[in-house]
Amino acid sequence: MFAVEDLSAAYGPVKALNGVSFTADRGQVTAVLGANGAGKTTLLRTVSGLVRSTAGSVTLDGKDITRTATEKLTSYGLSHVPEGRGVIAELTVVENLRLGGLHRATGSEPMPIERIFELFPRLGERREATAHMLSGGERQMLVIGRALMARPTVLLLDEPSLGLAPRVVAQIFDLLRGLVQNEHLTVVLVEQNARSALSIADHGVVLNLGKVVASAPAAELAADEQLRHAYLGF
Amino acid sequence: MQQFLDTTLGGLVLGAVYAAFALALCLIWRSTRIVNFAQAAMAMVTTYIALSLINVDVPYWVAFLAAIAAGFMLGALVERLIIRPVEGKADLNAVILTLGLFMVLHGLTALVFGVQHRGFPAPVSTSAIEVGDTSIGITPFGVLTIVIVAVVMAGLVVLFRFTDLGLRMRASAFNGEVSRLLGVRVGRMLTLGWALAAAVGAVAGLLIAGGDLVNPAFMDPFVIYGFIAAVLGGLDSPIGSVIGGLILGLSLSYVTGYVGEHLAPLVALGILMLVLLVRPSGLFAAAAARRV
């Protein structure tokens, strides 16, 4: 189980994260929702140590990983796919994937690159392409595939749907759903696109101004009209 | 015809040295976006280390390797102690620091070794090779220079293209944050990049010094020529730096051979201006589309 407890962070005087707590269970998708500037990206970046936490803790299967050096997290089984599709544009598809497998979870078996190409056949066709030549959807597949190369138990995804056509979003979300079931992953899915995210999530956490304003099973959130209007925009 | 052959061969040797030096600049530029103006002074220091060893009868090749090792450590130290503290600040800060380092190394070397010229030995002959009864415009040391630079280059290609370490180094240079999220120790990779660059610079210094005279200023022209070669090929591209070095070496050799030595710096400057006007990213820069 992945647990965030009372986590806070600030950019100078701006408190971007104010005592956030939630848990994400194995084999489930936990959606973290909220409007622009709600603090979703800050939450993931604080978990990864890219932003320093001012209070609170992060635990992974009972192990305290608060303020662990960013570089160590993949070896603990935590992979973070950042906002804006962080492909390394100058490297090829295969090189991006190889890189993802260099520092995998301690004690895990290497992931054969071919497995990623089975999941994303489109990437297999473009294996020698430099990543800057890929389409937005292909890039999203590449960063998810690259994260999987590290054999994570927890996958943090920051707005994978950003700027993608609805069909591509549906395709990627379907794939995620499948991964969670087959690999028993814990997925924390940060999204502004609340409707799509809730359609594949088990649980939902709603942030506003750096605070949790709701945390409930996904179906319940989707059914709460008032909450939807106030925070989720649909 | 004979003269053409001679100037071409001379140009290739000169170009190989520029290439090595440009490569060192390129390695640092790629990993930290800094033009290291201290590169020449660092190579001068490591050359003096080799000379000191040779003067106490250490065999040439042992001194050669020791200088490379010293370059490696010097590069790592400079990155850790001088560059790292200003990381994330304006790039100009680091560049000015490298200029300062250039002056400090100059001053220290002059203080320790004096400013007089000293002879630096070569491991093989430095007189022109004779074919039949005509001598051609290349020396055994010239041939050795080309071979050594080619080996260094091949080594770097293997490192960057085919090894996991090279992949980590390239990834760190292109996108530090993403690399960290993937578990790469980016700080170490940057230190290693500087160390490697300074080692390559040390090789260039040793090859320039071989069979010639050294004083604390002997590498100074290379601040400019190495930079021109690197810009010519595209500071971002190692292969480009090498080709840029060869083009510059050949051009300068032809100008010196056919027109006159005094024109060489002017021509070098002309080439630089032309490239900056026509293709500021260099002749061989990848059609970079970063962060699209």
Ligand SMILES: Nc1ncnc2c1ncn2[C@@H]1O[C@H](COP(=O)(O)OP(=O)(O)OP(=O)(O)O)[C@@H](O)[C@H]1O
């Ligand atoms: N580097 C930064 N420096 C200063 N303030 C920042 C920085 N990054 C984010 N903020 C502020 O922190 C708050 C939370 O931002 P954050 O990026 O976490 O929101 P978000 O929920 O991810 O939004 P979006 O949906 O637009 O990605 C915002 O008020 C934002 O302006």
Ligand SMILES: [Mg+2]
């Ligand atoms: Mg965000």
